[in-house]
Amino acid sequence: MASAKGLSGFPEWLPEQEIVQQEMIAGIRRQFELHGFGPLHTRSLEKVEDLVGKGETDKEIYVVRRWAAGAEDPEASLGLHYDLTVPFARYVSENRGQLVFPFRRYQIQPAWRGERPQHGRFREFLQADVDVIGQGSLDIRYDAELVRLLHDVLASLPVPPVKLLVNNRKLLEGFYRGLGITDVTRTLRTMDKLDKIGPEKARIALAEVGLDAAQIAQCLALAELEITTAAGLEQVRTLGVSHPLLDEGLSELGRVLEACRGTREGSVVAALRIARGFDYYTGTVVEGVLEGHPTLGSVCSGGRYDDLASSGKQALPGMGVSIGVTRLLAYCFHLDLLETKRKTPARVSVVVHSEARRAESDAVAQTLRSRGIACLVSDRAVAYGKQMADAERLGIRFVWFPGDPHEVKDIVSGVQSAVDLAGWVVPASG
Amino acid sequence: MASAKGLSGFPEWLPEQEIVQQEMIAGIRRQFELHGFGPLHTRSLEKVEDLVGKGETDKEIYVVRRWAAGAEDPEASLGLHYDLTVPFARYVSENRGQLVFPFRRYQIQPAWRGERPQHGRFREFLQADVDVIGQGSLDIRYDAELVRLLHDVLASLPVPPVKLLVNNRKLLEGFYRGLGITDVTRTLRTMDKLDKIGPEKARIALAEVGLDAAQIAQCLALAELEITTAAGLEQVRTLGVSHPLLDEGLSELGRVLEACRGTREGSVVAALRIARGFDYYTGTVVEGVLEGHPTLGSVCSGGRYDDLASSGKQALPGMGVSIGVTRLLAYCFHLDLLETKRKTPARVSVVVHSEARRAESDAVAQTLRSRGIACLVSDRAVAYGKQMADAERLGIRFVWFPGDPHEVKDIVSGVQSAVDLAGWVVPASG
Numbered sequence: 117m118a119s120a121k122g123l124s125g126f127p128e129w130l131p132e133q134e135i136v137q138q139e140m141i142a143g144i145r146r147q148f149e150l151h152g153f154g155p156l157h158t159r160s161l162e163k164v165e166d167l168v169g170k171g172e173t174d175k176e177i178y179v180v181r182r183w184a185a186g187a188e189d190p191e192a193s194l195g196l197h198y199d200l201t202v203p204f205a206r207y208v209s210e211n212r213g214q215l216v217f218p219f220r221r222y223q224i225q226p227a228w229r230g231e232r233p234q235h236g237r238f239r240e241f242l243q244a245d246v247d248v249i250g251q252g253s254l255d256i257r258y259d260a261e262l263v264r265l266l267h268d269v270l271a272s273l274p275v276p277p278v279k280l281l282v283n284n285r286k287l288l289e290g291f292y293r294g295l296g297i298t299d300v301t302r303t304l305r306t307m308d309k310l311d312k313i314g315p316e317k318a319r320i321a322l323a324e325v326g327l328d329a330a331q332i333a334q335c336l337a338l339a340e341l342e343i344t345t346a347a348g349l350e351q352v353r354t355l356g357v358s359h360p361l362l363d364e365g366l367s368e369l370g371r372v373l374e375a376c377r378g379t380r381e382g383s384v385v386a387a388l389r390i391a392r393g394f395d396y397y398t399g400t401v402v403e404g405v406l407e408g409h410p411t412l413g414s415v416c417s418g419g420r421y422d423d424l425a426s427s428g429k430q431a432l433p434g435m436g437v438s439i440g441v442t443r444l445l446a447y448c449f450h451l452d453l454l455e456t457k458r459k460t461p462a463r464v465s466v467v468v469h470s471e472a473r474r475a476e477s478d479a480v481a482q483t484l485r486s487r488g489i490a491c492l493v494s495d496r497a498v499a500y501g502k503q504m505a506d507a508e509r510l511g512i513r514f515v516w517f518p519g520d521p522h523e524v525k526d527i528v529s530g531v532q533s534a535v536d537l538a539g540w541v542v543p544a545s546g
Numbered sequence: 547m548a549s550a551k552g553l554s555g556f557p558e559w560l561p562e563q564e565i566v567q568q569e570m571i572a573g574i575r576r577q578f579e580l581h582g583f584g585p586l587h588t589r590s591l592e593k594v595e596d597l598v599g600k601g602e603t604d605k606e607i608y609v610v611r612r613w614a615a616g617a618e619d620p621e622a623s624l625g626l627h628y629d630l631t632v633p634f635a636r637y638v639s640e641n642r643g644q645l646v647f648p649f650r651r652y653q654i655q656p657a658w659r660g661e662r663p664q665h666g667r668f669r670e671f672l673q674a675d676v677d678v679i680g681q682g683s684l685d686i687r688y689d690a691e692l693v694r695l696l697h698d699v700l701a702s703l704p705v706p707p708v709k710l711l712v713n714n715r716k717l718l719e720g721f722y723r724g725l726g727i728t729d730v731t732r733t734l735r736t737m738d739k740l741d742k743i744g745p746e747k748a749r750i751a752l753a754e755v756g757l758d759a760a761q762i763a764q765c766l767a768l769a770e771l772e773i774t775t776a777a778g779l780e781q782v783r784t785l786g787v788s789h790p791l792l793d794e795g796l797s798e799l800g801r802v803l804e805a806c807r808g809t810r811e812g813s814v815v816a817a818l819r820i821a822r823g824f825d826y827y828t829g830t831v832v833e834g835v836l837e838g839h840p841t842l843g844s845v846c847s848g849g850r851y852d853d854l855a856s857s858g859k860q861a862l863p864g865m866g867v868s869i870g871v872t873r874l875l876a877y878c879f880h881l882d883l884l885e886t887k888r889k890t891p892a893r894v895s896v897v898v899h900s901e902a903r904r905a906e907s908d909a910v911a912q913t914l915r916s917r918g919i920a921c922l923v924s925d926r927a928v929a930y931g932k933q934m935a936d937a938e939r940l941g942i943r944f945v946w947f948p949g950d951p952h953e954v955k956d957i958v959s960g961v962q963s964a965v966d967l968a969g970w971v972v973p974a975s976g
Contacts, residue, residue, distance in 0.1 A: 152892035152922035175614035182660035184605035230612035462582035
């Protein structure tokens with residue numbers, strides 16, 4: 117990471133790290149586009165009224181005002197978005213007449229949350245979101261498609277294995293209602309904290325919500341289940357609870373697990389304790405943790421939201437998932453899991469024989485660029501050894517000596533050989 | 547542009563426009579990387595003290611605070627950056643021990659200015675910046691390289707021809723000093739407004755700065771000059787002013803014009819009225835306007851800054867240019883200059899014969915994706931004509947009919963033919 121003089125919670129990468137980040141983003145984009153999701157950008161600022169009341173992030177919102185503006189400034193009501201789902205839903209609602217549904221988009225942008233900075237928690241962070249929004253309805257197969265896509269994208273990245281934990285809000289709500297619990301929302305929120313607070317504190321909190329001992333025991337029993345196959349979901353039935361919403365949730369969750377058949381064992385599991393913090397989720401929910409690093413928190417998440425984009429009489433249900441690019445990268449850099457050797461996109465450094473002959477080197481560079489080869493011309497017409505050292509410091513492997521014939525030195529192998537300017541290409545191994 | 551329900555000054559593109567924007571960004575990145583500039587991202591928020599006092603943008607700064615924070619919150623002193631030069635200079639200054647100089651980077655991020663929204667003026671807009679910063683010194687050839695690169699990148703984009711206007715602050719300052727003018731800064735700022743206010747108002751304003759009639763006449767005579775070759779700069783001498791800084795400025799400006807030899811005639815001219823608004827420029831300045839559309843204002847700009855990144859005893863002079871991606875695109879969309887037909891990256895839509903046979907179509911899509919072909923599967927197993935119409939609405943040209951043999955219909959030509967799933971590629975014309 118760049119200098120510690122920076123602002124806490126606002127990470128900035130070094131050039132060699134940024135190259136890795138851009139490669140990761142390119143890999144994510146490529147997968148999203150292969151699946152027919154198009155790029156989209158929304159503005160960074162939303163009306164504060166559209167940001168608040170969606171969950172427990174209200175107090176973390178950054179509001180903005182113009183330096184010059186007085187207190188009565190109408191823009192005092194703008195804030196930086198804390199996720200990409202809320203802006204996307206607002207965008208779809210505003211532009212529904214010009215969109216083709218089901219509308220598939222991906223969006224890679226920063227988001228801001230005024231959290232207390234700590235390990236893995238940032239105040240400005242890059243997210244890569246992919247969502248589909250339907251008009252009127254959206255089949256459960258889209259939930260399945262997006263969870264599977266999330267799995268496949270993460271598996272394609274040079275990061276440690278991710279374990280996806282899936283669940284379904286309908287299943288939870290049905291289970292709670294089947295138990296006779298009335299305050300479903302507070303029960304959900306309490307259960308969502310189970311991993312953090314542990315079963316003992318959860319028992320106390322659930323009692324405060326009004327649950328009796330039997331209800332609490334059932335909630336905790338459900339939360340303990342981790343199931344890997346659609347057939348295995350029958351295990352939930354053995355808890356003896358029944359409700360139409362529970363049936364619906366089980367069926368939907370089964371479809372999601374079904375779509376993930378054939379993935380690495382244990383990489384997608386139904387974890388019946390997962391609820392997710394945002395109030396807008398209505399069905400499928402998912403989050404992912406790096407295997408063996410559960411304390412880091414989730415590196416991806418998502419879910420089904422049926423009412424976020426809807427306006428008036430038209431339902432616009434959506435399903436989306438989000439990859440926490442910054443958190444994932446910060447962790448991999450921290451553990452030195454990613455190679456960060458190249459400090460420049462240039463593959464070749466062109467030697468300058470003398471300042472008087474610099475034009476010769478510029479001409480070589482121009483030809484290489486016209487042939488699609490990124491290159492630099494030496495900054496200093498100093499001794500060749502120094503020019504090579506300059507190239508090496510940037511992580512450049514090939515040094516070009518203009519002449520007749522031209523020669524290229526491979527710094528790694530030490531071999532220098534005559535080459536053809538019109539035909540030379542960067543070796544596949546380079 | 548997306549819905550007029552949006553916030554004024556905060557443009558959002560429709561999906562088909564965003565695809566064009568992403569293509570433009572990819573083209574810009576490609577050129578920057580070919581020249582050995584690496585990607586970089588800085589945080590969006592800067593300390594307000596680092597943002598103010600750099601020119602006439604102070605009142606346009608957006609400051610932020612956490613929703614939950616009281617008035618004594620230390621973060622009340624953060625603001626959104628209004629350009630990418632100031633954050634970059636701060637980054638280089640903070641991380642100079644870990645960077646290799648001359649440090650070449652590009653940066654494509656939004657910036658924010660609380661300007662009054664009007665034609666071509668946005669409050670949130672995307673900039674593509676490319677800069678080089680030297681340690682101790684930075685040769686004038688980098689000014690020349692970056693102006694030429696700016697020309698070449700713009701010429702490679704599908705936008706109307708851009709006219710680059712270059713000048714040099716040393717030339718202006720030397721000329722003013724040679725005339726005996728003492729308040730150079732105010733004279734510069736007044737001359738910078740010449741295009742907006744016209745010569746009559748400029749005369750009055752310059753008199754207020756303390757210039758006499760002869761000095762004013764000379765300033766306006768200089769401002770009238772447009773020169774296309776290094777040799778042509780001798781014309782400035784005929785005004786009879788001399789000063790060492792004027793000589794230096796003329797020599798530097800000559801180097802920049804020299805580097806632009808061979809470009810389309812009139813696409814790069816020395817325009818001796820150009821000064822640029824930011825106080826941090828110390829030598830070369832450049833701005834670009836769309837030919838035939840001078841009222842739009844500049845679509846790119848840049849210059850040399852010798853003291854922005856420097857800290858303590860170490861000089862870190864820089865030179866950079868910036869392309870106003872949002873302004874350029876907004877204008878081209880407004881005039882309908884860019885084709886926006888494709889609403890999805892998918893090149894193929896796979897037909898679903900019936901819901902019972904959807905898995906067949908999913909399997910085809912999976913194979914196409916594994917072969918690098920972006921595709922979609924029909925949302926509805928309705929009549930083939932309707933499925934083709936769905937594809938067409940998205941701008942997809944090829945519709946795939948799974949079967950034995952598979953068939954592909956080209957919607958444009960109307961031709962449907964048997965194809966091989968393992969070998970078919972998107973035709974070059976498609």
